[in-house]
Amino acid sequence: MKKQMKWTAAAMAAVMAFSLTACSGGTDSGSTSQASGTAETSSGEKVTIKFANYALLEDAYTEFWEGVKTGFEAENPDITIEWVTAPYADIVSTVTTMAGGGDKVDMIFGEGTWTSSLVDSGLIIPVTDVLSQEYLDGFYENSLEASMVDGEIYTLPMYMSPFILYYNTDILQKAGVESVPTTYDELLAACEKISGMTTEDGNAIYPFGQTTASVAISGSAINSMIFNFGGEVLTADGQLSIDNDGFKQTFEMLKQLDEKGYTPENCKLKDLRNLFALGQLAMYYDQSWGISGVENINPDILSVTASANPLAGGSGEGASLLSTQTLFYCDNGDANRAACAKLTEYLMSDEVLGDYLNNIVPGYPTLKTMSMPDNPVLQGSLGSIDKAVAAPSVPAMNDLNLELCTLAQAVTVTGTDVDTAIEEFRTAATNIIG
Amino acid sequence: MAFSAAKNIRRGRTLTQRQGDTIFSVLLILPTILVTTVFILVPVVDSVIQSFLDYKMKNIISGKPGTWNNFENYIKLFTNSKLGPAILQTFLFCLIVVVAQFILGMALALVLNSNIKCARFFRSIMMTPWCVPTVISALIWMWIFQPQYGLMRYIVSVVTFGQVTDLAMLNSPSTALLGIAIAALWKQVPLSTLLLLAGLQNVPGEIQEAATMDGASARVCFFRITLPYMKSVIKVVLSMAIIENFKQFPLIWTMTGGGPNNATTTLAVLSYREAFVSNNLGSGAAVTTVWMLLMIVVVVVYNKFMGDNETT
Secondary structure, three states: OHHHHHHHHHHHHHHHHHHHHHHHHHHHHHHHHHHHHHHHHHOOOOEEEEEEEHHHHOHHHHHHHHHHHHHHHHHOOOEEEEEEOOOHHHHHHHHHHHHHOOOOOOEEEEEHHHHHHHHHHOOOOOHHHOOOHHHHOOEOHHHHHOOEEOOEEOOEEEEEEOEEEEEEHHHHHHHOOOOOOOEHHHHHHHHHHHOOOEOOOOOEOEEEEOOOOOOHHHHHHHHHHHHHOOOOOEOOOOOEOOOOHHHHHHHHHHHHHHHOOOOOOOOOHHHHHHHHHOOOEEEEEEEOOHHHHHHHHOHHHHHHEEEEOOOEOOOOOOOEEOEEEEEEEOOOOHHHHHHHHHHHHHHOOHHHHHHHHHHOOOOEEOEOOOOOOOOHHHHHHOOHHHHEEOOOOOOOHHHHHHHHHHHHHHHOOOOOOHHHHHHHHHHHHHHHHO | OHHHHHHHHHHHHOOOHHHHHHHHHHHHHHHHHHHHHHHHHHHHHHHHHHOOEEOEHHHHHHOOOOEEOOOHHHHHHHHOOOHHHHHHHHHHHHHHHHHHHHHHHHHHHHHHOOOOOOHHHHHHHHOHHHHOOHHHHHHHHHHHHOOOOOHHHHHHHHHOOOOOOOOOHHHOOOOHHHHHHHHHHHHHHHHHHHHHHHHHHOOOHHHHHHHHHOOOOHHHHHHHHHHHHOHHHHHHHHHHHHHHHHOOOHHHHHHOOOOOOOOOOOHHHHHHHHHHHOOEHHHHHHHHHHHHHHHHHHHHHHHHHHOOOOOO
16 A cells, blocks of 8 residues: 555656657647648738737727728738737737747837837847838828837837826916916915815815826926936937026926925825815926826816926926827838738828827827817827927937936935936946946 | 576566665655756756856756856845845844744734634635735735825825825835835735644644643743643744745835835845846846845844754
């Protein structure tokens, strides 16, 4: 009996060891199945586009993207779209890991700020390898400039937005602010009037919101504010350039706004959207599509919401950082590239994207042939596009953006003086950029 | 001569009891060795090697190996003034959570072991936070601590009769780590309580009874009888807590992203930023290697402090 138990245990151990081998075998067979998909592609009979898209997991956009798949596949029966999904924060690492395992996606829907890092990783190819120069000539120049790395266009901008000023017309009116601020001096004057106001249920109303929490998008927003003041963080060739008045004035302004209690401290954009939706924030900076988040929380707030061009500060003229939502392409052979070109043209058509920008995500078109959005909230900031700047970028842009947030937090929540905080930022940024 | 050879062959065919046991033991331990080697040892060694290389995302995608970069990752790490504070934050966070977790866990275990009514019900309810995924816990606590419309702000405002209306736990560099520690405790205390409760229930009642009859106070009984008998369970609970919090990442990254002003940048956050935000895997591996060495030191010191498992 004892001997029998002994051999049963040994057999179980062997089964466990075998199952490990079987697990690794499973991965192989998975790869084979994906490889066969690619083989079918290269034969030219049926093409499958692997499209990495985080937006598909976000309720507000699922219907649109599923509609794109259905509509495109109906028009192109020889092309199939296969979604690769992951949450926003994980989509880049997902496609990178897949590529490391020899399984590249064909297209990625993402943000323009990812471009430098994706180029540096060697994952994406120039857009000119997929789309003709003639087609690209139809895009606004600044949107293509925002998509360039080393003079080459690496991403196709679908739609764009600067950081614009959203404001609550009701609060401004009650506070006696007669005209919407156009400069930071006017902003301070308006903030003084709004300060101390409360909502009907007694909650404080913050006059102005600028995101500074430790997320990369907050860094982009701060970068945009630096452009408002005519400053810069990087030179055109990606070198650190912070010894300019505009850079310092930006953080002096953030410190001043914080010390006077005009801004909620250390907020993420979604916190500002919540406060704005609840009527607890009079003005704040956001991208055009950010208002969708506000609308989801409180649709009624749109009736008292308007937008304005970014403010001008110091010697700046109110320039702003141009943000884009873009398409990236990877190389999986001629047939896949041709299929991606078809899908892009379908996606960028007035019927598909025009409808999306007007009804789902407020944004400014990048194609010259498309009309500007008729969204009433965006009418006040239509001129902002002309002053929007395509910021230089480096592969570790996200980390640099996080350091900008740290700098903003140092002068606000920690109370460090601006010069000391800038020197700390210089050390950290030099380490990142090299 | 022929006889001796035949004897050897026969020996080769029929194993001795000792040889059989050895082969049997090796067979049993083989899956563990295989799993440990493939999933723990190889990645650890690979990570240490990467820490000496210029190794980025493009190396993964192109399949090209990293190149030796003359300790550049370590030089950068030790000169960028982030490592020291990150080590300090890691130890501070770990210390706060482990100590508070043990005290709270033990207190709850003693309460649940005292034959209170509905003990089983409370035990089940108490386990709920432990079942919630860490990221969800982080999001719940972010909402609770939200400085403008969060629940904590409201409660503090009510409790202080409107004197404190601007509590911003996660926004202040001096309280942000404490805020995350509270969230970590909420999630981790239930399991500690359950394990300590199991340990408590194994303390022989007759010894406590005898000590009580000899005039020992409840405090003496607890420190001289209960705790020594629970030493092995306590050791497990503390080990788990130290490891869990030394490597805590999702809670911190989700709640503060390492801010404000790097006040919650622990080694885990620093490692992630280097590897996956800056896309510099070599640099991230350097942080991880330092982190691992510190963890080894902590474990050695802990084992020395806790001694063996035997009860006295």
